[in-house]
Every structure is written in C-alpha cells, then in structure tokens.
Amino acid sequence: MKTVRTFLFVAFAACLAIAGCEKNVSVQVDSVVVEPESLSLAIGEERVLSVSVLPENAEGTVVWSSSNPETADVTQDGTVTAKAVGETEITAAIGGKSAVCIVTVSENGQGGDELDIALEVLGSGLYDVDYRITADPENATYLTGAVTKERFSAFASESEFVNDEIENIRSSAADMGVDSSEYLSGMLKSGSSEYTLTGLSAGTGYVLYAVGMDADFTVTSGIVTEEFKTQEPQADALFLYEPEFTDSLGVNVTVTPGEDMGMYYFIILDESVVNWRYGGADEMVNGTLYEDFRATVNELVVYMEMSVAEALNTLCWKEKQIFPYTRMIPDSDYYMIGVGVDPDTGEFVTDVYYETVHSPESGDLSEFSVEFRLGGIVLNQIKVVTVPSDKMVRYYFSKTSADATEEEIIAGIEALIEGYISDGLIADANGFYSSWCSCGSDEFTFTNLAKGETFVIYAYGIDNEGGIGTELMFSEEFTNE
Structure with a gap:
C-alpha cells in the first residue's frame, strides 16, 4: 500500500507541474x-x-x-x-x-521625377470626358482617373489624396480576394494615349488626375491634375440619364423624367440588338420601338388577362428610378432609351429619347478561374454558388453528366446557340449570354435530379464575341443517392 500511495502522490505532483507549465506557455508570433x-x-x-x-x-x-x-x-x-x-x-x-x-x-509628397506626365482635357459630355495623356518615358506606368472637385478638395494635400486612392485600391483588392499588386496592374496605363471616362454625373465639376505608379504601389512622379465640368442637362430635355458602372460588368442608370412627364417607358439595349431588332437607331425612333412596345402590352392583356392600364403600370414608370443592367458585353455601346407614354391609351406622347454609354473592358481571360461551392443534395436538388477570380469577366456555368467529354459539352452549347439564332430568337451568341451568363459571384439551384444521377458543374469564360474564351472548369462529382 505504501508503494501505491507514493506512486499516486508522484503522479498527482506531475499533473500539477504540467498544469502549471501550461499556464506559463507563451504564445509565439506567426x-x-x-x-x-x-x-x-x-x-x-x-x-x-x-x-x-x-x-x-x-x-x-x-x-x-x-x-x-x-x-x-x-x-x-x-x-x-x-x-x-x-x-x-x-x-x-x-x-x-x-x-x-x-x-x-x-518636396511635394509625390515621389521623384522618374516619369514626366502631361494631361489635356479634350472635351466633356453629359456623362463622360475625353482626355489625352503624354508620358515620358513611354514604358513607365501611371494611374489615372477622375474624382469630383468636392472630394478632391476634402484632402489637405495632393499626397494625402494619392495615399487615399492607394488604400482604396488595396481595400477593393481585399474585398475581391485578389492580390493587390495584380489588381493595381490591371488599372495602370502606360505610354501616350487618349482616354474616355464614362459614368460621370451631368453638370458636375471634376478633377482629372494622373500620377506615376508602379505595380508595387511606388509613386514615381508628382500628380498632375486638370479640372473640368460635365455638360449641364438641357432644361427642356425629356430625360436625364445618369449611368454608374458597377465592378461586375453592369451599370445602374438613374432616370429622371422631364417635368410634366405623366408616365414613361425605359429600356437599355446593346448596339447589336438595336441594329438586329430595330434596324438601327433611326428606325427604332421612327416606329419599330412603338410597335414592339404595343405588342408587349397586347401580350399582357391577352395572356395575363390584364387591363391596358394594368399592363402599362407593369411596363412603365412615373417617378425617378434607378434601372440596373447586368451581364454587359464588354467594350460595347449601349443605348439608354426613354419615351413618354399616355397612361390611359399607351400611345407615345413624346419623341423617343436616347443616349449611348460605353461598357467597360473585360478582365483578363487568360488567368480566369471559377470556384464552385456546392451544398448537399436535398429533395433532388442542389444549390451551386460560383465565385469567379475576376468580376469583370463574363462566364457561363451549368450541369452535365460526370462522363460527358469537353467536346460533347462544347458541341451541345454551340448547337443550342445556333438553334436560337436560326429560330430568330437572338442575333448572335452574345444574345444568348446576355440572358444566361454571370458576372461576379452567382448562385443557382439545379432541380429534378434523377435518382442515382452523377454529375458535375462546369464553367468557362466568355470572350467579347460570345465565344468560349477559356478552358472548361469542373467541380467535384456529385451523386444523387
């Protein structure tokens, strides 16, 4: 018994020693x-x-x-x-x-003299500005953009403004989960060139700027600025359009109708659709848009059993509104189109009023990828969340059998698009993707899964012409047990 008691005492003391050591363990810096x-x-x-x-x-x-x-x-x-x-x-x-x-x-807080930049405003419209940058040497990179005079004047110095822009870029990169230097590289320009900035507000003072900068955020020149003001809207204009681009190939257009505009109809269409569907802007203005509008009203009356007034309230607006438009074709012209409508008869009571806006360029397809996040299968359906590496790239995703080859998948997609075109439903591949592509994170629930079905989710980036611009990317296999 003495031996047992001694062993228990020693074990108990050892436990106390270990516990005491754990309390004193320091946490190392990682x-x-x-x-x-x-x-x-x-x-x-x-x-x-x-x-x-x-x-x-x-x-x-x-x-x-x-x-x-x-x-x-x-x-x-x-x-x-x-x-x-x-x-x-x-x-x-x-x-x-x-x-x-x-x-x-x-001396001025803007780096050295490695880059010499000259800035010239060529002209401004209601929502855009054209300008020229002359840079020496030609291979040096720089950051350029425009901010409102109100925002620019809020900074105590030009260097404080530049540092704030840098922090905003880093923050945007972090939000997107991408490397900040790679994100900045996509924004930097080089050489002497002319540029157009869109999505500005009408009748607003801006400060256009350019500053030499490397991809590691090193500032290589003093900042150069030039003030300008966008055009004032005409007092008798039918509409005021204020487009603002999002970071995922989309645009939000704020539409302010003119005074005494009882009801109006507004749509956004890309140039290819205007040419294909209406025969061009002139034909659209002179009748075909009205014919299309009346046909839509009649469909609501006949098939949805609405009155004309109810159909008009579904299609038209009476107050200032923000209209979102997503999945834009990169680097393309879009028409912002509005017209006054009689709230009782549906007749057009004003001229068709339109302006154009140019969509942003696409991201880098060569390094584009998609992350798939799949939940479990519930009630023969599965929710898929897709997270792209670049929100400025259009991409398409869908479900296919696990044993389908890439050649079979591509052939099926091309046949589907060709069928839509031959049936006169779309003008080209972009007409298909304008309804079915994604930009930025997206989610979709696939339903009616067959018992025992094994499948994968695939995705690919879309180029400007509506072609398959990347290799196909696949999720893990899933089986509906």
Whole structure:
C-alpha cells in the first residue's frame, strides 16, 4: 500500500507541474503586417501606420524603427514624420517577426521625377470626358482617373489624396480576394494615349488626375491634375440619364423624367440588338420601338388577362428610378432609351429619347478561374454558388453528366446557340449570354435530379464575341443517392 500511495502522490505532483507549465506557455508570433506597405509624404507631413499581429494573443510589444530617421522617423505608436527628401524603411518588429513600410519623402509628397506626365482635357459630355495623356518615358506606368472637385478638395494635400486612392485600391483588392499588386496592374496605363471616362454625373465639376505608379504601389512622379465640368442637362430635355458602372460588368442608370412627364417607358439595349431588332437607331425612333412596345402590352392583356392600364403600370414608370443592367458585353455601346407614354391609351406622347454609354473592358481571360461551392443534395436538388477570380469577366456555368467529354459539352452549347439564332430568337451568341451568363459571384439551384444521377458543374469564360474564351472548369462529382 505504501508503494501505491507514493506512486499516486508522484503522479498527482506531475499533473500539477504540467498544469502549471501550461499556464506559463507563451504564445509565439506567426505573422506581422504593416499597412500601407508603401507611403509617399511631403516634408513635414505625418501619417499613422497600422500593424496587425497574428495570433492576436501573441505575447510581446511591437517595436517601431526607421532605417533612416534623418529622412523620416517613427514613434512607438506608429506615427511617421517626414523630415527630408529621401527614402526609408519603417519596420514593426515583435517576437522575431517583422514587416516593413517603404516611405518616400519629397518636396511635394509625390515621389521623384522618374516619369514626366502631361494631361489635356479634350472635351466633356453629359456623362463622360475625353482626355489625352503624354508620358515620358513611354514604358513607365501611371494611374489615372477622375474624382469630383468636392472630394478632391476634402484632402489637405495632393499626397494625402494619392495615399487615399492607394488604400482604396488595396481595400477593393481585399474585398475581391485578389492580390493587390495584380489588381493595381490591371488599372495602370502606360505610354501616350487618349482616354474616355464614362459614368460621370451631368453638370458636375471634376478633377482629372494622373500620377506615376508602379505595380508595387511606388509613386514615381508628382500628380498632375486638370479640372473640368460635365455638360449641364438641357432644361427642356425629356430625360436625364445618369449611368454608374458597377465592378461586375453592369451599370445602374438613374432616370429622371422631364417635368410634366405623366408616365414613361425605359429600356437599355446593346448596339447589336438595336441594329438586329430595330434596324438601327433611326428606325427604332421612327416606329419599330412603338410597335414592339404595343405588342408587349397586347401580350399582357391577352395572356395575363390584364387591363391596358394594368399592363402599362407593369411596363412603365412615373417617378425617378434607378434601372440596373447586368451581364454587359464588354467594350460595347449601349443605348439608354426613354419615351413618354399616355397612361390611359399607351400611345407615345413624346419623341423617343436616347443616349449611348460605353461598357467597360473585360478582365483578363487568360488567368480566369471559377470556384464552385456546392451544398448537399436535398429533395433532388442542389444549390451551386460560383465565385469567379475576376468580376469583370463574363462566364457561363451549368450541369452535365460526370462522363460527358469537353467536346460533347462544347458541341451541345454551340448547337443550342445556333438553334436560337436560326429560330430568330437572338442575333448572335452574345444574345444568348446576355440572358444566361454571370458576372461576379452567382448562385443557382439545379432541380429534378434523377435518382442515382452523377454529375458535375462546369464553367468557362466568355470572350467579347460570345465565344468560349477559356478552358472548361469542373467541380467535384456529385451523386444523387
């Protein structure tokens, strides 16, 4: 018995020792991140850097330091003060890990003189501006865009504005789950060229800007700016259209009807549809749009058993509205079309009024991919969520049997589109994808799965002509047990 008691006492003491050791175990630092990763300041400017340490309960205190305190120094709360022209590394260190922010200090806070940029406004419309950039050297890259004068004037300095634009780009990249440098690379321009910015607001003052920048967010020139104002809408205009593009090949058009407009009809159509369906803009204005509209009203009256007034209330609007349009054909002209309608008879009571807007360019098809997120099969149906690597690329996804070959899938799609075209339902492949493609994350529930059916979800990117622009991508196999 004595031996047993001694063993139990020793074991109990060992447990206490282990428990005590666990309480004193320190949590090691896994990673340190400093934001922003690069910064441009003018002499005398200050900026507070942020630091993130993982895990959050890691022991230790962040220590800040500057490799060149004569250029810029840093306090232990992360406040950087620019002192003299030059460059320095601001380091945040803790637990054997560290991260760096590259700080460039210049007289005006806009980097060096590696790039010489000249900016010229060529002309502005209601919702767009044409401008020219002359850059030297031609292979240097730069960031360009336009912001309202109100927003630009809210910054204390031009360098503060540039740093805010950089942070916005990093934030957008993080929201999309992409590398910030790759995201910026898609925005940067190079060489001397003419550009058009669309989606602006009518009668508004803007500041057009260009600043030299590399893909690692290093600012390589001072910012150049030019002010302009979009045209004022005509006082007697039938409609005011204000298009604003989304980040997934879509546009939201705010439509403000003119005074005393009792009811109006509004649609958005791409140029190819206007040419195919109406024979061009002139023919659309001079009668074919009205014929199409009346046919739609009659269908609602006959097949939905609506009165004419009910049909008109379904198709038309009376107040200012925002109209969303998605799945746009990249780099194409679209017509914003409106017309006043008699609320009792459905007759057009004004001229057909339209303006055009140009859709954004597509993303990079060469590196496009889609992530499939499939839930379990419930009641012979399955929900599929697709997450694309680039919201600015159109893509198509559907279900097929697990043993179908890529050649069979492609042949089936092409045959389906050709059938729609031969039946006169669409003009071309883009007419099919304007209804069935996706941009950005999407979800769809596939129903009526057969018992024992084994299937996969496939997807592919679509090029500007409506062709299959990437290799087919497949999900894992699923079986409806």
